[in-house]
Amino acid sequence: MRPRTTTRTNWIVGSVAAAVLVAGGITAAVAATDGSDSGGPPPSSSADAGFARDMAVHHQQAVEMSYIVRDRTDDEEVRRLAYDIAQTQANQRGMLLGWLDLWELPKVPEGAPMEWMGMGDAPAGEDGALMPGMATNAELARLGELKGKKAEVLYLRLMTRHHRGGVHMAQGCVERCGVDVERRLARGMVESQESEIALMASMLKARGAGV
Structure with missing residues (x-):
């Protein structure tokens, strides 16, 4: 049996390689649509740019949590x-x-998280989390300390909350974004994450735990 560190490294490398390949293909697709529905790239203050920046951060934590629980x-x-x-x-x-590269826009949020959704003055997530639904550093550290069923239950609870925050943000893009292919991606996120929320609820129930 291979050491877990080697398995995890291969898993990370595979994810990064896949992301690079998909990003290249989707960039070409967006280029073919000529940016937003009004023509040309969206401005940095747009919902399109804000969603791309914030969801990239949101997704990164989901990937991190998944790496943790896998070990x-x-x-x-x-x-x-x-x-x-x-x-x-x-x-x-x-x-x-x-997309942000294609549009020649900064990848670092220029304002408060989710400001593009009219939530710039709203509090962040619980206990200092960057955005609603995201886990805190303390929760991530706790996940890294647990093993077996306890780690599974905490992961499923954290990811359920994380997905709910992601669905809320993706729905915001569906309503506000101007780039058609980005709206389609956001709709797909809503559908897939709602399906996973239902799956995780059944997995928690099977482990005698609630959300």
């Missing part, structure tokens, strides 16, 4: 879910950052 449990169901989430969100993050 804390041998349960194949949870490891498979974590792998799927990490692969999907790493790829989508590559798309979002690829």
Whole structure:
């Protein structure tokens, strides 16, 4: 059996490589649509740019949490879910950052998180989390300390909350974004993450835990 560190390294490398390939393809697709519906790239203050920046950050934490739990449990169901989430969100993050490159816009948020949704003055997530739904540093550290069923339950709870925040943000893009292909990606995020929320609820129930 290979050491976990080697397995995790291969998993990370695979996610990054996939994200780079997908980002290249999606950048070409966006270039073919000539940016926003009004023609040309969206401005830095637009919902399109704000969503790309904020969701890239949001996705990065989901990938990180999935890497953590994969090393804390041998349960194949949870490891498979974590792998799927990490692969999907790493790829989508590559798309979002690829669009920002194409539009020649900064990748670092210029204002408060989710300001493009009219939430710039709203509090961040719970206990200092950067955005609603995101885990705190203390929660991530706790996840890294647990093993087995306890790690599984905490991961499923944190990811359920994380997905709910992601769905809220993606719905904001569906309503506000001007780039058609970006709206389609956001709709896909809503559908897939709502499906995973339902799956995680059943997984928590099977482990005798609630959300």
